[in-house]
Amino acid sequence: MTTIQRAMLVDSSPDSRARMQHLLTKAPLFIVAESGYGQRATALAVAKRPAVALVSVEAPLERALNTLNTLRAELPEAMLIAYTSHRSAAVVKEAMRAGADGVLAAPVDGTELLAMLAGRELRLTDPDLTPELTSTVDHATDVAPATPRGKIFTVYHVKGGVGASTIAANLAAAIATQTGSRVLAMDLDSRFGDLATLMDLEPEFSLADLADVGRTADLDREILARATTTHESGVDFLCAARRPADWRPISAQQLRVVIEFAARMYDYVILDAPSALDDMTATAIELADRTLLVSSFDRTSVYAAARVAEMLGHSPASAAGVRLVLNQVQEERVIDDARARESVGLEIYASIPFDPAVIEASQSGTPVVTNTGRSSAALALHALAGDLAGYVPQAESAPAWDRVIGWASGREPVKTQRRRALI
Known part of the structure; x- marks a missing residue:
């Protein structure tokens, strides 16, 4: 018996x-x-x-x-x-x-x-x-208080074409593959966000869908899981709507609810903010542990970044966590490092070199940090991710899925998962 x-x-x-x-x-x-x-x-x-x-x-x-x-x-x-x-x-x-x-x-x-x-x-x-x-x-009638939230990093750019979304996607992939942590990347541009395109994803649900749920009901882990799409790098993506017919406005309060809930479910949340400096972006910067202000080295991008840095400087809570990242850096450039620092008023936190490997990787929907080989941009992005998340990047980084142990169910990650209903 x-x-x-x-x-x-x-x-x-x-x-x-x-x-x-x-x-x-x-x-x-x-x-x-x-x-x-x-x-x-x-x-x-x-x-x-x-x-x-x-x-x-x-x-x-x-x-x-x-x-x-x-x-x-x-x-x-x-x-x-x-x-x-x-x-x-x-x-x-x-x-x-x-x-x-x-x-x-x-x-x-x-x-x-x-x-x-x-x-x-x-x-x-x-x-x-x-x-x-x-x-x-x-x-137990008194369930333990909410656990400490995960880290939030906001990637912001004031001028299009500087590669901010590429940096956001690669930071998420680098942290996930190097640490084995649960990482969520959120595309906050509800209309023209391109994280899904960059990662070759076809999400059924978007940030707007999740925000709608948060307005009418309590979010839970299952709803968030259904709304996200898992990339082969191991990163979960909450993408923008891909069809104009699905575009819907999202309030700053709705966004706050979603971000704060996601940060309780994930170790790291990477926010890819739109270029408009509106209430949505202000919320993303306010909630962030660190904000990366991305600029290229061309004159208009640097001066645009300088204006944003000046605006953020009026908010000590925001300015304290803002770091300048220069992307697509080439050896020959009109503005040198010293002039960029002086113009923006921030020290250069990281420089990502121009690298054709980034373009090649984006064409295949693969973060350059997970590609075989160690390109110059991949090394710089790994170093930036390690500094943000507090780890020393390893020389070789196998995809997170290849390092999983003790996973008894035998389920495999999918690049896109189609779902019929969010709730």
């Missing part, structure tokens, strides 16, 4: 918890406690002493991993099973390092869960426990 084990479920998403509850009806587990992350989870673990704890590990990861680490300390004999939607070797390693005995892909497959449970003799069993004791389950 199979012994029913005391189990605890730690998941900050009510929808995800409901799915796991349904799944666990088919497993020899009896849920004695449910909670979000944090101190409430620890208190319930100490009080209920479960034999098994199932812990959701989602972005941002700090609170989930801290909770997992604390549960391991409080329940040294229990089996800790983490489950995550992250397609990342780094996340799997962090979960194992925090104390997980195993990591499953979310949504969890029942067969895989049973196999993992059978793979280790569970301790702290309670032979007298029966399903009739369901009335004793302790449900």
